[in-house]
Amino acid sequence: GSLEAFAQWLLVVFLSILLHEMAHAFAGRAFGRSPEIQIYAWGGRTSWSGVGGSSKPVHDLMIALAGPLAGMVVAGVCLLSRTRVDPENLATLGLLRDIVWVNGAWGLVDLLPILPLDGGVALGGLVGMVRPARVESVTRLVSVVMACVAGAVAIAKGQSMMGVFALWLGFDN
Numbered sequence: 001g002s003l004e005a006f007a008q009w010l011l012v013v014f015l016s017i018l019l020h021e022m023a024h025a026f027a028g029r030a031f032g033r034s035p036e037i038q039i040y041a042w043g044g045r046t047s048w049s050g051v052g053g054s055s056k057p058v059h060d061l062m063i064a065l066a067g068p069l070a071g072m073v074v075a076g077v078c079l080l081s082r083t084r085v086d087p088e089n090l091a092t093l094g095l096l097r098d099i100v101w102v103n104g105a106w107g108l109v110d111l112l113p114i115l116p117l118d119g120g121v122a123l124g125g126l127v128g129m130v131r132p133a134r135v136e137s138v139t140r141l142v143s144v145v146m147a148c149v150a151g152a153v154a155i156a157k158g159q160s161m162m163g164v165f166a167l168w169l170g171f172d173n
Contacts, residue, residue, distance in 0.1 A: 005094070012098045012102050013102055014039070016103050017043055018037075019071065019103075020044065020071050021039070021045070022070075023066040025046050027062055028046065031059045033063075036048070046067075057124075057127075057128025057132070057135075058129060060122075060125035061122050065118065067110070067118055071102075072103065074099060078099045078100045081096055082100075114147045114166070115143045115172075116169075120139060140173050143169070143173040145170075146170075147166050150163075150166040151164070151165075151170060
């Protein structure tokens with residue numbers, strides 16, 4: 001509703017994305033990888049430079065889940081903190097609401113088993129532990145099916161932008 005609220009929202013989104021990507025980076029470093037983080041308009045990406053580090057499927061799974069887990073912890077702490085804030089303090093309550101929404105809601109969406117979301121990468125790690133030769137085909141197939149289901153549900157619920165985004169990911173897979 002105001003320029004101040006918009007600036008606050010942008011700051012919360014930026015810091016949340018940075019935290020999310022740093023969690024991936026720290027997890028990757030724990031397995032000897034060299035992280036590189038890029039932040040861009042639609043989110044962020046942590047990639048690995050050079051050679052070295054472990055590429056075991058279980059490590060891929062743990063690295064993929066580190067980002068959403070960090071956001072969920074922040075969302076949980078902020079959700080619990082809301083009970084200690086004076087109900088008259090609308091600015092603080094609004095800030096906490098934004099942090100919970102960005103980290104909690106996006107964290108749940110990011111856990112959908114759709115590539116390139118972290119849930120899709122985590123699925124690849126799980127499949128890699130069971131059927132290493134089938135990682136690509138199984139992960140892509142599940143991604144397409146889940147993206148189509150998520151897109152159809154979102155459109156049916158009147159969330160056309162989210163539906164188009166999900167269908168786009170399905171097509172991309």
